[in-house]
Amino acid sequence: MRKLLSFLSAGILCSTAMVGLAAPAQAGPGFIALEGSDATTFHEDPVYTPQLFKYLQGASSKDVLVLGDGFSNPFPTGGVGTSFASSLTGLTLSDYSAIYVKAPFGCCTADPSMLNGFGAAVNAFIAAGGNLSIENYIGGSYDGVVPGGAGASIAGGQIAGVGCSDGEVVTAAGISKGFGQPPVDFCWSHESYSNSYFGAFGYIDLIHGALDYAAFADGTHNGSSLLALGGTLGAAAPEPASWALMLVGFGAIGGAMRARRRTAISFG
16 A cells, blocks of 8 residues: 555656646736726725736736826835836836836826837737736727727727716626725726627626616626736636646556556455
């Protein structure tokens, strides 16, 4: 029995080591978040803003890069480090955990030109595990960075509301990412995004838009004030090669157990 246990332990260690060798250097691609909120850079809300920046930073210890103009006071980011720039020129993106493209002066439309000429670099940044968030996204490709961006418009991806709103509700997916119920800021939502439209690209609704952003013919409410796509939205699963190696390891363990049973019967 001791020999069998030793063999099983060796098999488990071997399988684990093989999986470790096959594991990618990065945890996986980052995510893209589209934020329809004025709560961050306009209101600088002390509850929501730290939640958002912690989400953007993730497990990294690197600063979140805030990209745009018209900066006011430093955001209340709950200890998450931030760096500020009006352009990506001369910056090494791998020095940052995330890029937050803010609307000029905090409201009300992010500037698509902020990523012009840097689309390939930003896509590589996301593929290597960096995160990207765009405040008050209104469509446009952002130099090919945002999936669905080229087709998004008021009629497609963006929903127009009746005005300023504070009726947002954090979803189960949002709660799992550290968000609590959005605070009342008088004008929390400025834009809302169609979950039907962006859901086709894989985006997940993290904070449901206010009810007055229900601009659909069937009267249903299907808007999001914060949605995201990719990477850390879900638990990272082993790559197919890793699963194969694990199965090989488990198969070896199973074979050893069957061999042990046959030996026991032979000498019984």
